[in-house]
Structure formats: C-alpha cells, structure tokens
Amino acid sequence: MASSRSNARLVRFGVFALVLIFCGYILTKGSSYSIAPQKNAAVQENTSAGKVASSGKEAAGAGAAGAANAAPGAAGAAAGAAAGAGAAAGAVAGAGAGKAPATGGSSGAVASKDGKVKATFVTLARNSDLNGLSDSIRHVEDRFNKNYNYDWVFLNDEPFSEEFKNTINALTSGVAKFGVIPKEHWSYPEWIDKEKAALAREEMVRKKIIYGGSEPYRHMCRFESGFFFRHELMKDYDYYWRVEPDVKIYCDIDYDVFKFMQDNDKWYGFTISLPEYLETIPTLWDTTKKYMKKYPQYIAADNNLDWISDDKGDTYNGCHFWSNFEVGALKFLRSDAYLKYFEELDQAGGFFYERWGDAPVHSIAASLLMPREKIHFFGDVGYFHVPFHNCPIDDSVRLAKKCVCNKNDDFTWKGYSCTPRFFTLNNMKRPTGWEQFSG
C-alpha cells in the first residue's frame, strides 16, 4: 500500500511538473512577441545611454527621464519600436523629400540614432535667465527634442552657477554642455575708441533707442555675429539651432529638423522676419557695400539681394530674419566669405559706435553670400518671442501638428512682416486665405 501511495504521489508530481514546464514554455514564447519589453528597452536606450555616457549625469535622473518619455507617448513609442528601422527611415525620407510628415504622430517619427546629424542647440544666457530659459527648454524638448535628444550648448560671459547647471541638466534630454566665453570674444577690440563709443551710447539714450545705452547688449550682438560658432564647445557640430529665454514653440515638430537641413542642403532657417530699426544701423549698409566691392568673389550668383534692397543694392530696406530663432549650417558661418564679412564690420566699429544687431548682420550675409534656395522658412513649427507670433494659419497644419496658438496673432502675413516679400521673390505658394491675416 505504501509503495502504491508513493507511486501515485510520483505520478501527481510528474503531472504537476509537466504543467509547470508547459506554462513556462507558453510564457517564454509569449514574451518574445510582446511589444512592451521592446518598447521599454528602446526608450531607455534612446534617452539615457548617450546622456549618461558623456554628461556624467546621475543614472537615476536619466532613468526618470526615460520613464517620463515613455509614459505620455506610449502608443507612438511602441509603434516606433515595433517598426524599428522602418519607422526611422520613413521619418528621414519624409524630411529628405522636403516635407514634414502630415500626421501629428510625433513619437512614431523618431529617427534612429544611427546617422544622427552633428547638431546642437545653442543658447547664450546669464545665470539670471534661468527661469525664462527653463520655459524655452520645456517647449523645445516637449515639441521636438524629447524624440531626438540633440545636445545643447550653453554659453555665458561668466561661469554658470551650480543651480543653473543642475536645473538645465534636469530639463534637457541630450547632453548639456556649459562654456565660458573667452575674454577676447566679449570685450572691446584694441582699435575701438571707448570714449567715442560712450558718447554714441549717450546719444542713443537721448533718442530713446531700445538698448541704446547698454554695453553688454553690444557685446552680445558682436558675439552672436562673429564668435559663438568659434567657441570650443561648438567645434563638434555642423548645424545649430539658437534658442533664447522666454520663447515658445507652438506645434509638434515630428521630423528631424537638422536632418531636413542636411538632406536638403539648407544653410539658414527662420520663422519671423521684419524690418530693422534703422537708427541702430546708420552705416551698416555702406560698410557692407565696401565689403561687396572688396570681395566680389564671395557674392552668390543667385542671391537674395532683392529681399533686402528695393533699389538693387543702393540702400538697405531693413528686412532681416529675426535671429532669436535660427537653424543654420555652421559651415556657412565658418566660411571665408562670412568671416571676412564679420571682420570688415568689426573693423568699422559699428557694433560699438552704433548698435548693430546680429539679426541684420546674419540676414544680410545670408541674403548676399548664399544662393537663395539655401534659405528655408520654417512655417510649420509655430514660434513666439515677445512681441511676435508665428502661428500657422492653415487649419489642417495646426490640427495635424497640435499647435497651441491663435492664428489671428500670426505675424507672418501682416503688413510689417518681410515674409510675404520673401515668398513673392522666391516663387513660394502662400497658404489659402493669407489675405485675411494681413491686417
């Protein structure tokens, strides 16, 4: 009896073991087809690997960033992970064809890390800009960079505080780099007469010209015109996107902006354009004309001169791309043509004796020294820097890109904007109904 009871126990144990093995087999097979673990692996790899490796940020912080990315866009991220290289290739092909993907599925359009463009955001800021800059970073990250994790270079004429660096590190998905500007890029060159500069500032204060009395503003404009792209931290990159404090991105950007620039060989991208306050640049155009005469070889054959001059180059009409938003090719700023242009302007002293801004400087250079097709209007990103908005007026674009802005605020088609002129001169099609937004 004892042995038949133990035989029965053995049989029961054997059956139980078989059931266990079978269950284990089903579970194992099931997991190899499940999307969830793949999705998590892809998101973690995308978000944390590069960042921890080069920034030395805490693993816990990077993990949290990965989790935050996974949560809101889970469905899109899963689709992206499941489609793998296919989804990435689709996103790239869309941009390559010069079109932003039509749907608002930003997570699904994540480009692969392979073949990533050598590009970075770049921000000049003071420690006191931290709050306004944090807002800007959230906009750029939420609308675009959380999916692409491009680096971000921060530059300052003084060392950044620990608080600044810690806060920024928590907000950026790519590697954040912090640099101090060399003294010679943020001071008076020896040929500048400081007394003459001080008198010019006093005169501008009397005329109530905005920032007319400010020395730091002038150093800032000179630095953005001629030096930011020479900073050591910028050496690794081919493309930049400039971001300022207190700006907004209104729409989802569901394609890789830098890849778009590279694939289409675009050199300069803008969102808003308008005429400059001519009292800040009385001799900028004469100095530019001297440059054109001295270096005719640098003037592009099919340039955009007719956009910045109403009389074939005799005078400057003030039209400029608003440089607080800029996406550009660094090879242009590093070219002999541009470097010589900056040198000519710097020698003339107008950054200090007048108040030349980096916006007209970049814009005149882009309009003269590059073929017109190198300039791209980013009409689909939606952008705000006080007091002007770029809000796509086309309802289908606003819905597809989940834009959060009032189309009645859009500056693009207003009488004061230089963008309608840019469209006309470059044979670009205006969106239907633009006239309703011109008043």
Ligand SMILES: Nc1nc2c(ncn2[C@@H]2O[C@H](COP(=O)(O)OP(=O)(O)OP(=O)(O)O)[C@@H](O)[C@H]2O)c(=O)[nH]1
């Ligand atoms: N480090 C540093 N950054 C500066 C200084 N002045 C301005 N900046 C930065 O340079 C950029 C342009 O300065 P803004 O003050 O925004 O100039 P603006 O856009 O012409 O004028 P706002 O209408 O006031 O925004 C911003 O990114 C500022 O944070 C400065 O003295 N030091």
Ligand SMILES: [Mg+2]
């Ligand atoms: Mg600003």
